[in-house]
Amino acid sequence: MDSLVAAAETVDPACPPDDASGLGRFRECFVALADTVERALKGKRDVVELALTALFAEGHLLVEDVPGTGKTTLARALAASVGAECRRVQFTPDLLPSDITGVSVFRQGSGTFEFLPGPVFAHIVVADEINRASPKTQSALLEVMEERRVTVDGVPHAVPRPFLVVATQNPVDMSGTYPLPEAQLDRFMMRVSPGYPDHASEVAVAGDAPEVAVAEQLPVIATARHVDEFARFVRGHVRVAEPVVDYAVRIAAATRTSPLVRLGAGPRGSVALVRAARVRAAAAGRAYAVPDDIKALAPAVLTHRLLLTPDAELAEAAASDIVATALADTPAPRPVPEPVPASSGARGGA
Numbered sequence: 001m002d003s004l005v006a007a008a009e010t011v012d013p014a015c016p017p018d019d020a021s022g023l024g025r026f027r028e029c030f031v032a033l034a035d036t037v038e039r040a041l042k043g044k045r046d047v048v049e050l051a052l053t054a055l056f057a058e059g060h061l062l063v064e065d066v067p068g069t070g071k072t073t074l075a076r077a078l079a080a081s082v083g084a085e086c087r088r089v090q091f092t093p094d095l096l097p098s099d100i101t102g103v104s105v106f107r108q109g110s111g112t113f114e115f116l117p118g119p120v121f122a123h124i125v126v127a128d129e130i131n132r133a134s135p136k137t138q139s140a141l142l143e144v145m146e147e148r149r150v151t152v153d154g155v156p157h158a159v160p161r162p163f164l165v166v167a168t169q170n171p172v173d174m175s176g177t178y179p180l181p182e183a184q185l186d187r188f189m190m191r192v193s194p195g196y197p198d199h200a201s202e203v204a205v206a207g208d209a210p211e212v213a214v215a216e217q218l219p220v221i222a223t224a225r226h227v228d229e230f231a232r233f234v235r236g237h238v239r240v241a242e243p244v245v246d247y248a249v250r251i252a253a254a255t256r257t258s259p260l261v262r263l264g265a266g267p268r269g270s271v272a273l274v275r276a277a278r279v280r281a282a283a284a285g286r287a288y289a290v291p292d293d294i295k296a297l298a299p300a301v302l303t304h305r306l307l308l309t310p311d312a313e314l315a316e317a318a319a320s321d322i323v324a325t326a327l328a329d330t331p332a333p334r335p336v337p338e339p340v341p342a343s344s345g346a347r348g349g350a
Contacts, residue, residue, distance in 0.1 A: 040077035043201030059189025060165040075166040083220035084123035091133035097140035127167040145187040191304035238278040243333035254326035263307035291332040
């Protein structure tokens with residue numbers, strides 16, 4: 001506990017351009033956040049790191065799994081450790097779009113309309129069981145997830161930065177639910193599935209072990225300002241070479257040519273893959289992304305963007321297998337060796 005609080009106090013978002021200490025501070029913050037969130041979601045380090053990658057890459061996260069696997073716990077722990085304004089919305093069939101975005105109210109005293117912002121005006125918005133709301137209500141998030149603003153009565157209203165939507169949904173018990181349309185799925189940078197914990201972690205949770213923390217009691221590791229400044233630093237100072245970008249685009253394009261797919265990953269998927277690769281590289285202390293960053297992130301970034309053919313669904317094909325095939329069939333760029341400086345004594349013939 002004390003070490004995590006100390007790490008939070010030493011984090012300084014004012015990173016000098018091209019300064020290696022900026023990467024060091026980002027990595028320190030990233031690791032401290034991951035350690036803290038993992039205290040509430042035991043044994044799921046990979047899922048926690050993907051969630052943090054989406055946060056710093058300025059994307060959105062869809063958490064999909066069976067009940068009781070920690071979907072909402074992940075969102076609450078992330079919000080508590082970041083120390084930003086968080087709003088939770090329980091999606092139900094009777095929820096209206098204005099219940100999320102806000103509404104304009106006429107004030108008789110002044111004779112003007114006043115905008116009352118909805119819960120979407122927060123740094124982290126937890127959309128719990130998002131597929132239980134009607135498509136009309138789900139579509140209320142389309143604009144704000146992409147453009148970071150809400151338009152009500154023709155007037156745009158910007159949401160605060162950073163802005164992250166963490167949506168949860170249950171893939172079973174589908175009665176009374178509305179599947180998310182492809183346009184909305186495409187706006188989520190990643191989809192993750194925590195899955196069941198390993199035996200030791202489940203024993204710790206079931207036994208109410210002291211090391212399993214309640215999400216709301218987690219220490220604040222970074223503020224909203226920290227996250228925003230670090231996101232800008234990563235975006236401006238972590239390089240993605242053209243061959244690595246080309247590799248990401250070729251993987252996304254490979255999903256479109258599969259005979260099992262009606263709709264493959266579009267350009268938004270390629271963009272999300274490159275943005276997430278920057279954050280993963282910075283979390284590893286590198287100022288440049290490598291093909292392994294693309295490989296590691298492709299399943300979480302691309303799988304939910306694929307729409308399978310009816311024959312593929314009847315054959316119980318999985319979108320994850322199609323992404324795995326695209327990764328296997330797409331050759332990664334070879335690393336370019338650094339030039340070796342010529343020796344000052346290498347002049348003259350034999």
